[in-house]
Amino acid sequence: MLRAQPLTGSDLLAHGTIPSTAWLVRFNQRITYPGPFAIALFLARQSKPVWQQYLTSLNRRIEACRGFFARPPHTARVHIREPQQVVEQDNSKTNPSSTITITAFERSPDGGKGLARDTRVRWALEEVGEPYEVRLVSFRAMKEPAHRALHPFGQIPTYEEGDLTLFETGAIVFHIAERHAGLLPDDANARARAITWVFAARSTVEPPILELGNAKLLEGDKPWRAERLPLVEDRVRGKLTQLSVRLGDADWLDGAFSAGDLMMVSVLLRLKPSGILDEYTNLTAYVARGEVRPAYKRARGEFGSGFGFCDCAGYRYRYRYR
Numbered sequence: 001m002l003r004a005q006p007l008t009g010s011d012l013l014a015h016g017t018i019p020s021t022a023w024l025v026r027f028n029q030r031i032t033y034p035g036p037f038a039i040a041l042f043l044a045r046q047s048k049p050v051w052q053q054y055l056t057s058l059n060r061r062i063e064a065c066r067g068f069f070a071r072p073p074h075t076a077r078v079h080i081r082e083p084q085q086v087v088e089q090d091n092s093k094t095n096p097s098s099t100i101t102i103t104a105f106e107r108s109p110d111g112g113k114g115l116a117r118d119t120r121v122r123w124a125l126e127e128v129g130e131p132y133e134v135r136l137v138s139f140r141a142m143k144e145p146a147h148r149a150l151h152p153f154g155q156i157p158t159y160e161e162g163d164l165t166l167f168e169t170g171a172i173v174f175h176i177a178e179r180h181a182g183l184l185p186d187d188a189n190a191r192a193r194a195i196t197w198v199f200a201a202r203s204t205v206e207p208p209i210l211e212l213g214n215a216k217l218l219e220g221d222k223p224w225r226a227e228r229l230p231l232v233e234d235r236v237r238g239k240l241t242q243l244s245v246r247l248g249d250a251d252w253l254d255g256a257f258s259a260g261d262l263m264m265v266s267v268l269l270r271l272k273p274s275g276i277l278d279e280y281t282n283l284t285a286y287v288a289r290g291e292v293r294p295a296y297k298r299a300r301g302e303f304g305s306g307f308g309f310c311d312c313a314g315y316r317y318r319y320r321y322r
Contacts, residue, residue: 126295197260265290
C-alpha cells in the first residue's frame with residue numbers, strides 16, 4: 001500500500017548519488033509499494049540514469065495518491081489523466097453494473113508471487129480492458145458472515161457487478177470471457193474448445209499440482225512423506241507429458257490466445273518453484289509467453305507503461321498516467 005510520507009522519490013533524486021543498501025531499506029520502510037526495494041536495489045546496481053527514471057516514475061505514483069487517503073470508502077474511482085491530476089467520479093451517478101469489484105488477500109500467502117487465484121480474475125479483466133476495483137480481505141474477514149454471503153466457503157476471489165455476485169475462479173473467468181470480447185473466439189466450435197481448456201486446466205491439470213504443493217507444505221513432518229512425494233510428482237508429470245504432446249510447437253492451445261490459455265498458464269505457474277516444469281521445454285516457453293503479455297503484467301502490478309494501484313480505505317484503485 002502506498003502511503004503519503006514526507007520522503008518521496010524526489011528526495012532520492014535530490015540525494016544526488018545512488019543510495020546505499022541500508023539507505024534503501026530505510027526508504028522502503030517509509031513507502032510500502034509492491035516490490036520497490038527489490039526493483040530499486042536492482043536498478044541501483046545498473047546505471048544512475050535508469051535509477052533516476054525509476055524514481056521519477058515511482059514519485060509520480062506516490063504524489064498521485066496524496067490527498068487520496070482521507071476520502072470515505074466506496075465513493076470514488078480514480079483515473080489519473082495527467083501526472084498528479086486526480087479526477088473523481090461519483091459512483092452513485094453511474095450505472096452500478098459498470099462497477100466491477102473483486103476480492104483479494106490483504107496479505108497473500110504466496111508473498112506477492114501472483115499465485116493467488118485473484119490474479120487470474122485480474123488478468124482476465126485486463127485482457128478485455130474492463131476497469132475494476134479490488135477489495136482487500138484479511139484472513140479473519142474471510143470467515144465472517146459478510147464475506148461468506150459472497151463466498152460460502154470463505155475464500156477469494158469473489159466478483160461483484162451490480163446485482164450479480166460470483167465465486168470460484170473458473171466461473172468468474174468464464175463469465176468475463178463470455179461477456180466481453182477478447183478471451184473467446186467468434187467461431188462457435190473454436191469457442192467451445194477454448195471453454196473446454198478452461199475446465200481442463202481447473203479440473204484435470206491443477207488437482208495433482210495442488211496435491212504436490214500440499215504434500216510439500218503440509219506433510220513435511222509425516223513419516224510416509226518420502227514414499228508419497230515421488231508418487232504425487234509422477235502424477236503431475238503424467239499430466240504435463242500429455243499436455244506437452246498436445247501443445248507441441250504451437251504458441252497457444254488452440255489457435256489464438258484464449259481464456260483456456262489464461263487458466264492453463266495460471267495453473268502451470270504453480271509448478272515453477274518445484275522445477276518440474278523445467279523438464280518440458282515447450283511448456284516452459286508457453287508459460288513464459290503468458291507472463292510477458294501486457295495484461296498479465298498489469299494484473300501483477302508491473303506497470304512500467306504508466307499503470308498503478310492505490311490502496312485506500314480497504315479498496316485498491318487502479319489508475320493510469322497518460
